[in-house]
Structure formats: structure tokens, C-alpha cells
Amino acid sequence: MNTRKWLLPLLLLSGCSNFLTVQPDLQVDEQKAITNAATAEVALNGLYNRLGNDGYYGSNFPALAYLSGGDIQWTGSQGAPQEITARKLTADNGYVSSAWSAIYRTILAANYLLETVPTLTDPLLTADRKRQLQGEALAIRALSYFDLARGWGGVQLVLKPTRTAADNVGIVRSSLTDTYAQVLADLTAAEPLLANTTNRNRVTRKTVWALRARYHLYRSEWEQADSYASKLIDDATNYKLVKPYSAFFANNAVNTTESIFELAYSNSFKNGHSNWWLPPALSGRREWAPNAQLVALLNNPQVGGNRSAVIAQTAPPGNLWYGRLYYRTPTGTDPAYLIRIAELYLIRAEARARLGKLSDALADLNAVRSRADLTALTATTNPTAESLLLAIETERRLEFAFETDRWFDLIRTGRVATVLGITDANKYILPIPTSEILADKVLTQNPGY
Structure with a gap:
């Protein structure tokens, strides 16, 4: 350095x-x-x-x-x-x-x-x-x-x-x-x-548990990933999936039970994301935009479910698709979502699938799918760890479409050559x-x- x-x-x-x-x-x-x-x-x-x-x-x-x-x-x-x-x-x-x-x-x-x-x-x-x-x-x-x-x-x-x-x-x-x-x-x-308290904008012991779950996932330490994810999932009073999917960000929501760690912004300290995601009609530049494949997946009710709420389209004649996770007025006051309880469910699902606990993994995956208004997957449709891991990969792709995950997920799972x-x-x-x-x-x- x-x-x-x-x-x-x-x-x-x-x-x-x-x-x-x-x-x-x-x-x-x-x-x-x-x-x-x-x-x-x-x-x-x-x-x-x-x-x-x-x-x-x-x-x-x-x-x-x-x-x-x-x-x-x-x-x-x-x-x-x-x-x-x-x-x-x-x-x-x-x-x-x-x-x-x-x-x-x-x-x-x-x-x-x-x-x-x-x-x-x-x-x-x-x-x-x-x-x-x-x-x-x-x-x-x-x-x-x-x-x-x-x-x-x-x-x-x-x-x-x-x-x-x-x-x-x-x-x-x-x-x-x-x-x-x-x-x-x-x-x-x-x-x-x-302190063993709940604070969604500051680091607590619970934040550390969430970060450890993510760390152990990346290090292929499945038992530990399962254990640390469970610490937060089991704390249902403070951490739970909000419904519908958009409830953690829509209507100016902040610090919902969905969030484990989100960064707050203000007029004097702005989040730069909205400038890049929103179209000019909404005071942005739209220089980051979902591609046609992602738009199709999010808009498919059998795949994206209600997560289509994270994208929107401008009026004709432009008809431009854009991401709307960051959208607030005043511009730039959106939170940055560093880790959500949905990630902990999918971390635990992946860890359990790799440990051969397929029914438990399915339960965690289906918790996230249910929140997205998707039908539950079954052991019949996903009978092996390999098929279940691919289903988890797809779920992560759409659940965190505009968060910092997709590229690193493909790298850590060795799937980047096959997918990209x-x-x-x-x-x-x-x-x-x-x-x-x-x-x-x-x-x-x-x-x-």
C-alpha cells in the first residue's frame, strides 16, 4: 500500500x-x-x-x-x-x-x-x-x-x-x-x-455473527456457516423476512426487520447509487441498468415472483428498464444494504445442502421463495444437492439483483466459466x-x- x-x-x-x-x-x-x-x-x-x-x-x-x-x-x-x-x-x-x-x-x-x-x-x-x-x-x-x-x-x-x-x-x-x-x-x-443488541445502522455482536456466516460460506466451512446464520434466523423477534419483497425498501422504509446492517445516508452525506440507476426523468443518469435477461427473469412470475418490484420502466417512447432499489427524494438518501436476513437464510440453505441436509436446505430456500410469492420447491423437483445448489444460486441472483453479490458468488462457487x-x-x-x-x-x- x-x-x-x-x-x-x-x-x-x-x-x-x-x-x-x-x-x-x-x-x-x-x-x-x-x-x-x-x-x-x-x-x-x-x-x-x-x-x-x-x-x-x-x-x-x-x-x-x-x-x-x-x-x-x-x-x-x-x-x-x-x-x-x-x-x-x-x-x-x-x-x-x-x-x-x-x-x-x-x-x-x-x-x-x-x-x-x-x-x-x-x-x-x-x-x-x-x-x-x-x-x-x-x-x-x-x-x-x-x-x-x-x-x-x-x-x-x-x-x-x-x-x-x-x-x-x-x-x-x-x-x-x-x-x-x-x-x-x-x-x-x-x-x-x-453488545448483544439489535442496531441496524451500527455494528453489534449480531452484526458480527452475520458477517461470520458470510465469511464461513466463502471459506467452505459449512458447519460454522450454518451455526452463525442460525443465530440470527432464530432471533425472529428482531430479524425476519418482510412481506412483500419490496417492503424492506419501498415507501421510504428504513431499518426494517429485514436488515441486519444497512448504512444510513442524508442530504449532507449521499449514497451515490440513485444517480447511476435512475433514468433522467427521475434526476438520474441510468448508466447502470438491468439487461434484458435479468428483466425477463424478474418479470417472470414463476421465477422472479414479486421481486419485479425492484425494477420499473420509463414511459413511451423510451420504455427503458431501470433499477429502483435506490430511488428516494431527496436524491441520495437511500440506505445501502450491506447484509439482510434473506442472505442468512440462503447462506444456511447452501451450507446445509453441502452438508447433505437437503430437507433443511429446502426449508430455508422456500422461506425466501415464499416471501417472493413463489411456489415451494420439493425434493421431487430438486432431488440432489447439485440441483438444490443451482436453485439457491438462482435465488441469490434475483434476491440480491442490485446488491454486491452476483460476481463474487460465481467466483467462489467456481461457476463463472460456465455461466459467463x-x-x-x-x-x-x-x-x-x-x-x-x-x-x-x-x-x-x-x-x-
Whole structure:
């Protein structure tokens, strides 16, 4: 990582209690910035802003998945997204460099908190609150390294703050296994520090359980994926599928029982998605759009069910299909959905199918299908683990059509060549940005770029 480039300032929120009210970055001495309870809370607020900014979950990181996954087309003229959809991605791609930089900024913001908070002696910062702050920072750092791992493979593990150009120099890339091991280490450390409460906009112990379910799925650790998914599915008072499908996002809904972790946005801190999804008639650019195949699947009542609500069509003569998960007025105030209870059902369904528990897997799959007004699948129609796994793949494709899943699902299951025809395995991971390679002599490029 280019440490000279990322001498990270915290995102200070002057005189505002709303953690999503963003002020300009301030170049400050970080050691002086986090000095008491108030500034520690400000720093934590800034960490969530890092997670939700345009380079990360506010736009560019999900876009890499959207445009790679085969269901979303690019309708504009910019070169960077065209490279992604054309399977001609280069190390100079702006989407790639923006996402990489944003994720590392998030990691570095977490590192400042993790180093500084334990040293604070402010009586207003109780021991329990210190633990919570550290747990949230650890979990967000874990999510950040998880996203780097599934996007770029093994990466540099930067675990301490970068305050000078000499800090964190010469860190070689870790293996993919070691990068995922860091994710697990951070999640494991975070879990006992966090309160066992329900908060859909902030990290709690329950958020960590959900992230662990996803982590274990990616690592093919089926028993653990089943176990952690069950922790939230069994908490039906706080987490359950809302009906119909659109109820978690339509009519300005926020923080429904569907959501495990969603990022809130406001007029002063906007989610960039609506700009790219909505058509000009709705003040957007519609440069990300569902392709004809996805539209047909969503509109097929035997396949998409009521999930057709996530798309809409402009009036004639345009008749343009567009995604409407992000649609709100004022523009850009839509939540970003990082993990929903539907994912936990489908994680558990996949884990149980791979463990040979086919009837249990069918039950979880059918819970999601029922919410979408689809008929239940049976052991007769899906008699083998292989057929059931394909059914789960289809369900994930449509359930999370405009979330950050399709491309990574195809990669982790080894299905990308069959489904998308991409046989060059070098294309299964993203390139390290050229600017980073040039700035850091120990940083090596991924093969093929």
C-alpha cells in the first residue's frame, strides 16, 4: 500500500451529533485528534462515513460487482465501466483504484481507533464504551479486508496507523489464506467486545455473527456457516423476512426487520447509487441498468415472483428498464444494504445442502421463495444437492439483483466459466491499481495485468 498517499486524516464532524453529517477532511495530527470521549466518538462516526463513501459502499465497490456479474449493463460512454463490462479491465481503471483506496482508508481509520482508544482516560469514556468502540472498529476492519480478499486476493495487511511516510513501509502482500485469517481474527476479537443488541445502522455482536456466516460460506466451512446464520434466523423477534419483497425498501422504509446492517445516508452525506440507476426523468443518469435477461427473469412470475418490484420502466417512447432499489427524494438518501436476513437464510440453505441436509436446505430456500410469492420447491423437483445448489444460486441472483453479490458468488462457487464464459482465471480477481504498484516497490501485481 502506498503509505505516502494515504497519510489518513480522520473525518472530523465539527459540532454535530449526527454521525452521517460529513464535513471536509482535515489534515491533523491523529494522536492529538483522538484525545477524549468526544473525539473518539467523532472518529468512530468518521469510520462509518469511510465505509459508506462513494469509493466504497456508496458506489464504486458494488459497481465492480454489478458490472462484472453479467446482469447489469453499462449505458454510458465512460471508459472505466466499459472496460469492466467488456472484460477488458486494466490496472489503470478508475473504479478499481477508487474502491481500493476507499477500502484502505477505511482500514486506516479503524487502525487509529484501535491504537488510541485503549489509551484514553476520559471519565466520560467508560470501559464498556471503550470495548464497544474497539469492537466496531475491528468488525469494520474485518469487513474491509474481506472485501479486499474477495476482490483482489491476498493483500498487504496494514494493522497499525500510518502517520508518516515511514510508517507501514515494506509490507509485502499476504496470501489469500492469511488475508482471510486476518478477517477471522478481527471478527473473533470483535465479538466479545460488542453488545448483544439489535442496531441496524451500527455494528453489534449480531452484526458480527452475520458477517461470520458470510465469511464461513466463502471459506467452505459449512458447519460454522450454518451455526452463525442460525443465530440470527432464530432471533425472529428482531430479524425476519418482510412481506412483500419490496417492503424492506419501498415507501421510504428504513431499518426494517429485514436488515441486519444497512448504512444510513442524508442530504449532507449521499449514497451515490440513485444517480447511476435512475433514468433522467427521475434526476438520474441510468448508466447502470438491468439487461434484458435479468428483466425477463424478474418479470417472470414463476421465477422472479414479486421481486419485479425492484425494477420499473420509463414511459413511451423510451420504455427503458431501470433499477429502483435506490430511488428516494431527496436524491441520495437511500440506505445501502450491506447484509439482510434473506442472505442468512440462503447462506444456511447452501451450507446445509453441502452438508447433505437437503430437507433443511429446502426449508430455508422456500422461506425466501415464499416471501417472493413463489411456489415451494420439493425434493421431487430438486432431488440432489447439485440441483438444490443451482436453485439457491438462482435465488441469490434475483434476491440480491442490485446488491454486491452476483460476481463474487460465481467466483467462489467456481461457476463463472460456465455461466459467463470467462475461462481466464486471471480475470477472476481485480488488478492492483497501477498507481499503487508504482509507489510501493514491494507491492506485486496480480497475474495477467
